[in-house]
Amino acid sequence: MDTDSLNAFVEAALLTSRGPVSIVGLTEAIGDAEVGEELVVEVLECLQELWRRQERGIRLETVAGGWRCVTPPNLDDALRAFHGLVAKQRLSQAGLEVLAIVGYRQPVTLPEINFVRGANSTGVVKTLLDRGLIRIAGRKKVVGKPFLYRTTKEFLVHFGLDTIEELPDPEKMVIDEVPEAN
Numbered sequence: 001m002d003t004d005s006l007n008a009f010v011e012a013a014l015l016t017s018r019g020p021v022s023i024v025g026l027t028e029a030i031g032d033a034e035v036g037e038e039l040v041v042e043v044l045e046c047l048q049e050l051w052r053r054q055e056r057g058i059r060l061e062t063v064a065g066g067w068r069c070v071t072p073p074n075l076d077d078a079l080r081a082f083h084g085l086v087a088k089q090r091l092s093q094a095g096l097e098v099l100a101i102v103g104y105r106q107p108v109t110l111p112e113i114n115f116v117r118g119a120n121s122t123g124v125v126k127t128l129l130d131r132g133l134i135r136i137a138g139r140k141k142v143v144g145k146p147f148l149y150r151t152t153k154e155f156l157v158h159f160g161l162d163t164i165e166e167l168p169d170p171e172k173m174v175i176d177e178v179p180e181a182n
Contacts, residue, residue: 020066020157025053025098064156065163094124099133099155103167107137107148125149133158 001009009030013021016029024042048060059070071079091099094117102117107124113121128134137150151164161167 001030001035006030006035006039007043007047011047014047014060014067014069017068019153020062020064020068022066025066056064061160062162063160066151068157092124094119094121095128098124098128099151101166102128102134102149103151104156104170106150106164107140109140109146109148111146113149 001010010026013026013029018177023037023040023044027035027037030040044060051059057071059072060067061070096107097117098113098121103111105112105116110121110125113125125134129136132154134149134155135152137144138147140148158162
């Protein structure tokens with residue numbers, strides 16, 4: 001496959017994909033023994049740099065172990081108006097709390113989530129399961145065999161993370177309060 005065709009295919013694949021595209025997936029779809037993963041990565045990085053340098057309505061980012069096209073944040077309001085989207089679907093404070101607990105302690109059970117939050121989280125967990133942000137990852141081998149919960153690829157996409165290890169370190173997020181001098 002020549003360079004122009006390869007570039008065109010990678011662009012088309014990214015623009016028509018519903019989610020992040022893996023390098024392996026692109027390489028396999030190309031089906032040319034001369035086009036390896038290194039070349040596909042090179043094409044992706046060139047596209048990313050080209051779109052970053054110019055004032056473009058599309059950007060390329062790595063997320064959830066793959067690459068995807070996104071729009072710049074400064075176009076969000078105009079695009080929502082264009083597509084007739086009234087309100088963003090936001091997560092509640094309880095939803096964010098449960099996601100943080102699951103993200104940092106996974107796999108985790110509902111009783112453990114409830115203990116950390118100090119509140120019943122059954123409804124919140126169900127909502128997060130329905131939205132595909134968390135999933136059932138088995139059962140804990142204790143009395144009652146409660147479900148274990150983990151985050152999903154959709155969680156990574158939603159928060160723009162490539163891997164779960166990219167979550168910020170909670171210790172670094174705590175701001176020490178300095179007592180005021182009298």
